[in-house]
Amino acid sequence: MEIGAWKGIWVIAEQIGGSLNSVSLELLSKARQMKEELQSSEPVTAVILGSGVRNMADELGQYGAEEVIVVDHEALAIFENDTYAAVLSDLILERKPEIILMGATAIGQDLAPMLGGILNTGVAAHCVDVRINEEGELVSVVPAFGGKVLGDILCPDHRPQMATLKPGILGEPVPQKGASFKVTEYQAEESLKKVTGRVKAVAINKKESQGIPLEKAEVIVAGGWGIGSNENWHYLEELAKLLGGAVGCTRPAIDENWAEGEHQMIGTSGKSVRPKVYIGAAVSGSTHHLCGMKDSGLVISINTDENAPIFAASDVCIVADAAKFLPKLLEKIKQA
Numbered sequence: 001m002e003i004g005a006w007k008g009i010w011v012i013a014e015q016i017g018g019s020l021n022s023v024s025l026e027l028l029s030k031a032r033q034m035k036e037e038l039q040s041s042e043p044v045t046a047v048i049l050g051s052g053v054r055n056m057a058d059e060l061g062q063y064g065a066e067e068v069i070v071v072d073h074e075a076l077a078i079f080e081n082d083t084y085a086a087v088l089s090d091l092i093l094e095r096k097p098e099i100i101l102m103g104a105t106a107i108g109q110d111l112a113p114m115l116g117g118i119l120n121t122g123v124a125a126h127c128v129d130v131r132i133n134e135e136g137e138l139v140s141v142v143p144a145f146g147g148k149v150l151g152d153i154l155c156p157d158h159r160p161q162m163a164t165l166k167p168g169i170l171g172e173p174v175p176q177k178g179a180s181f182k183v184t185e186y187q188a189e190e191s192l193k194k195v196t197g198r199v200k201a202v203a204i205n206k207k208e209s210q211g212i213p214l215e216k217a218e219v220i221v222a223g224g225w226g227i228g229s230n231e232n233w234h235y236l237e238e239l240a241k242l243l244g245g246a247v248g249c250t251r252p253a254i255d256e257n258w259a260e261g262e263h264q265m266i267g268t269s270g271k272s273v274r275p276k277v278y279i280g281a282a283v284s285g286s287t288h289h290l291c292g293m294k295d296s297g298l299v300i301s302i303n304t305d306e307n308a309p310i311f312a313a314s315d316v317c318i319v320a321d322a323a324k325f326l327p328k329l330l331e332k333i334k335q336a
Contacts, residue, residue: 006159008042009034010097012088013060014107015050016079017204020059022215023103025173027165028064030130031101037132043067043182045097049084051077054183061181063173068181073188078204081110082197089118090191097160099138101130104164112164121158126268127165128291138163143268143291168215168272171295212246214264219245220275222266222293223259225252226282226303228323233258235326236281242333248273250289266292281322285310302326 009031013024024046031044043066048056050072057068071087092100092115100115102108104126116123124140128150133139138161140153155161214220221240227233233253240247248266249259259265266273267289278296283289285301285308293299294313301314302322311317318325 003157003159006096006098008040008045008095008097009038009099009101010045010047010092010160011065012100012102012108012111013046013048013056014103014105015048015053015056016107018050018052018056020056021103021105021167022173023105023108023165023167024060025063026167026170027101027103028060029173030165030170031099032064034099034130034132034138038136042098045069047071047088047091049076049087049188051075057181057183061183062175062179064176064179066181067184069184069186071186071188073192075192076188078201079107079111080197080199080201081114082199083192083195084111085114085118086195087186087188087191088115091186092119092160100160100162102162102164104166108164112162116162119160121160121162122153122155124153124155124163127153127163128169128268128272130163130165137161143288166268166272168274171274211240212244214246214248214266214271215273217246217273218276219243219279220248220266220273220277220293220296221245221279221281222248222250222283223253223281223322224250224283224289225256226284226322227253227258228282230256230258232323232326235323235330238330239279239326239333242330243277245275245277248293250283250286268292280310280314281326283310284308285313 011027014021045067046060046065047069051074060068102112112123127140129141131139140163141150144151221236223236236247249264253259268291272292274295276297278299280301299314300316301310302318306319
């Protein structure tokens with residue numbers, strides 16, 4: 001492979017039903033930073049696929065894309081991995097981007113490895129950061145051994161270099177004033193003729209979660225295994241409601257069906273959050289979880305174990321049984 005022929009940084013933007021996923025905007029900000037590290041003259045490029053998605057180019061341009069490639073076709077209205085991969089692989093082989101970034105979302109985790117297989121290149125998944133090293137190579141930072149260590153992954157002999165990054169891990173995207181960008185249309189008909197998949201997406205059924213999205217909440221009340229039972233879980237929900245916040249959790253709460261679902265999980269395999277106030281109730285503080293909430297403002301933790309790892313990352317440490325402490329806290333808040 002002639003590695004020198006591959007140039008530029010691409011972000012594969014994600015949209016569902018005409019709404020951009022915010023992780024795409026986060027990735028564009030990171031791509032602009034990496035372009036400076038590379039001292040590259042190639043434009044940071046966003047690629048958006050779908051049907052009726054031309055109007056999204058403006059938002060992508062405002063958040064850092066210097067070129068937006070629009071692939072608009074009715075066959076792309078709903079995500080299908082083989083269809084999207086067929087179109088993107090042809091486009092990538094034609095334009096040869098050096099680096100491709102995608103969100104570590106349900107779509108990104110499905111599409112990225114399929115693209116990697118077609119293009120015969122590596123994909124670093126669930127990254128918490130990416131950077132450029134002294135040799136001008138992409139370094140993808142990935143949690144390993146249950147989040148206890150962070151490992152660097154490189155792909156020195158194949159192109160493109162690909163990575164998926166967790167939503168929220170890069171911080172709030174900032175629009176650029178007076179941004180200039182160009183829009184390029186890519187015709188997908190020839191690529192779509194190659195699709196032979198037997199699975200057809202026919203509709204999108206979306207269940208709206210109640211309350212404030214975890215990544216947008218200024219206050220998060222998170223519960224762990226130590227909360228003990230589903231009967232105690234309602235204390236977290238009541239406290240979050242009183243404080244105008246959202247409820248988060250660790251993996252055991254999902255396994256026990258105390259929490260609503262995966263969208264509430266915080267950690268390396270869940271969401272990364274930055275609330276002004278984080279209250280951890282019966283959360284032990286494994287590295288896996290800490291990676292997802294380490295950038296919180298005020299951290300308050302309640303745990304029966306005075307040596308719990310979460311206390312090392314906390315501003316306020318309360319040694320107590322959360323199931324007994326929370327009802328008293330709720331009573332005091334209501335009185336106030």
